[in-house]
Amino acid sequence: MSITIDEFRQFFAKRMENKEENHFNLLGFTNLQLDYGTAKMEMPYNELLIGNPDTGIVADGAMMALLDTCCALASATVKENISFSPTLDLRVDHMGLPEANLPLICEAEVYRHTDTVIFTRCSVHQGDTERPVARALVNFTPIDKPIIDTSPDNVKRVVEHGGQA
């Protein structure tokens, strides 16, 4: 039995809310939008993530964490039972320098999926969807044992009582 997309959205929102020290809370993703096969989220500007001290621009590594997470969320929704799959590979093209001080917005979609691979793509922009600063392809491999417990019982527990996902 699978959770619904609404429950999954609440589950991840709760996960982003908790104060636990982890990579999600460091990056502070906001404005999550999630539907079957698509995900959109933002990463606010954060001085801790600067990759070039002369320009103040955030490191490409932080952007890769954003697009990996966003594509992972989209990939989770196309499975019979909504659940995360591990990343197989990730390829990014940087078409321009982002502006410092502005959030990075990632929009991801699943464009094909089979029993063995979920193919996703995304673009990262700063408000103008016609001029993305980066595009990426991220592939996931579904496995039998999900890497994060998204069973109805656990999702209900996390959504109602918070705590560790």
Next chain:
Amino acid sequence: MSEIKPQTQFDLLYQQSREQNNAQILVSALPYAQQLGMVVERVEGDWQFKLPPVKTNIGNPSLPAIHGGAIAGFMSMSAIIYLLMSYDQKCTTQPPKVPKVVDFSVDYVRACRYVDTFATCEVVRQGRKMANVGVRVWQQNSSNVTATARAHYLLS
């Protein structure tokens, strides 16, 4: 080297890192590298990068495992520091800038557990404008590869 005039705080720290042959100074100059908790060591005549277990790099608390994005970020920062430490300073009178990533491709071949993680880099080709770098990440021992990457960086 005395001809190169540092203009920014980063230029100054870069110059120090080269004069002292100490890449760790660059980590302190790059906020994201510092946030990840990177350590750079000289091993067998080459730079080796280490990512010790740090809570803020955890992506999956139940295993626990390091976030794939943090690993990719560690790999890219390793490549950037590696390039900065290997610039031929005789060829320039301007302090080099932080290389800009053009494209980056990473393959995750094993789960990245919450233990010490190491990276080594190889400059496949360095032209005047562009460098191609390969990065290899491993845990426990160097044959236990957890991720590999290749990337292009714009040098300026």
